[in-house]
Amino acid sequence: MAMKKYKIMVCRGPECGDKRHSADVHAAFERELKSCPLGGNEATLDRYSCFGKCTRGVNVLVREIVAGESPIMVSMMPNSGKTAFLYHLVSPTEARKIIEEHVAGGRPLVEFIKRGVPPRHENEEAQLAAQASGAKK
Numbered sequence: 505m506a507m508k509k510y511k512i513m514v515c516r517g518p519e520c521g522d523k524r525h526s527a528d529v530h531a532a533f534e535r536e537l538k539s540c541p542l543g544g545n546e547a548t549l550d551r552y553s554c555f556g557k558c559t560r561g562v563n564v565l566v567r568e569i570v571a572g573e574s575p576i577m578v579s580m581m582p583n584s585g586k587t588a589f590l591y592h593l594v595s596p597t598e599a600r601k602i603i604e605e606h607v608a609g610g611r612p613l614v615e616f617i618k619r620g621v622p623p624r625h626e627n628e629e630a631q632l633a634a635q636a637s638g639a640k641k
């Protein structure tokens with residue numbers, strides 16, 4: 505199997521950086537990338553200003569870099585495209601799992617992508633459910 509290249513980006517905006525200590529998450533990835541086997545793949549680690557999902561931070565993007573992609577486009581819009589997965593509410597202790605599963609194993613962690621849905625969405629869902637059951641009566 506051909507070697508894959510991944511880019512890992514940790515947000516560092518004021519919300520995730522100052523309030524949620526994203527530097528600790530970045531440091532954990534830096535540490536784990538030195539010791540964790542990558543299954544023959546490669547990964548580079550970087551920071552990103554803000555993914556616009558601050559309420560679900562710390563956010564970590566793992567993106568496979570596909571051959572032929574423009575490096576400029578990747579750096580300008582890293583979370584666009586089918587090979588980009590944004591993980592929410594990431595803690596330093598989860599860095600190794602993300603590296604093992606996604607970077608080394610090629611298996612994005614769906615449970616990390618879905619988590620941290622803001623409460624207003626849950627309320628909306630409950631309202632819709634109540635509305636739907638009310639409509640049946």
Ligand code: FES
Pocket residue numbers: 515516517518519520521553554555556557558559561562563
């Ligand atoms: S600072 Fe983390 S998404 Fe905005």
